């Protein structure tokens with residue numbers, strides 16, 4: 353990896369974003385981290401190497417996202433990698449999901465990333481290079497957790513926007529990479545931070561899926577930055593589950609306990 357790279361990470365005050373900031377920052381990369389909680393963000397920055405800039409921002413507000421881009425460019429002269437990592441879950445079945453909850457899921461999981469893409473890709477186009485990374489979830493592909501309903505739907509929308517952006521850029525901007533990261537269940541405060549929290553029995557406990565650490569996901573994203581590709585399943589065995597699901601939805605569902 354080029355140690356001069358400038359990486360913007362949203363949702364970096366905790367969990368995966370914080371682990372990624374620490375990992376990349378400690379390797380000497382120049383890091384800009386964004387989230388709403390100033391103190392937590394500052395603490396992450398303090399542990400993220402000598403070149404870390406915290407920017408307090410609400411990524412559901414377009415003007416905050418533009419300010420984040422402008423501060424990153426002003427501080428380090430440009431941005432090489434932008435990671436849209438902000439996200440939040442919900443605990444409500446499809447039939448119980450309220451309009452406000454769905455609006456909130458779309459704002460935090462889709463619009464935040466859309467604003468990020470629309471803010472940074474023009475900068476990448478000017479430079480003819482850059483790497484845009486969106487963080488999704490395995491649950492956008494396989495509906496093992498109906499209690500996450502609106503979250504899963506929002507991340508599926510994010511998957512689609514990500515793939516469409518890549519197709520938009522592929523002919524004229526071969527130097528711009530667009531990637532999707534697809535983790536399984538990760539041990540962070542995500543479950544606690546979800547609207548309505550989490551059920552006591554989660555999809556991972558029910559299926560026996562291995563829970564990853566935020567640091568493992570950070571290592572996977574670091575490898576993606578080093579060798580850009582379209583999609584990265586942080587647990588490769590989950591790609592098999594997706595393939596089985598897509599091949600025959602009925603058979604997949606019938607085989608579930």
Ligand SMILES: NC(=O)c1ccc[n+]([C@@H]2O[C@H](COP(=O)([O-])OP(=O)(O)OC[C@H]3O[C@@H](n4cnc5c(N)ncnc54)[C@H](OP(=O)(O)O)[C@@H]3O)[C@@H](O)[C@H]2O)c1
Nearest residue numbers: 363365366367368387388389410411438439537538540542
């Ligand atoms: N944990 C899992 O099991 C799991 C699995 C698959 C995918 N993911 C995805 O991984 C990403 C990171 O989640 P995590 O597990 O690390 O959860 P987390 O610990 O709850 O982190 C979420 C981060 O997003 C920030 N955030 C939330 N709303 C924001 C907003 N409006 N503006 C700016 N920042 C905002 C939070 O900071 P502030 O509160 O300070 O703003 C926090 O830093 C999410 O996209 C999530 O969907 C997680």
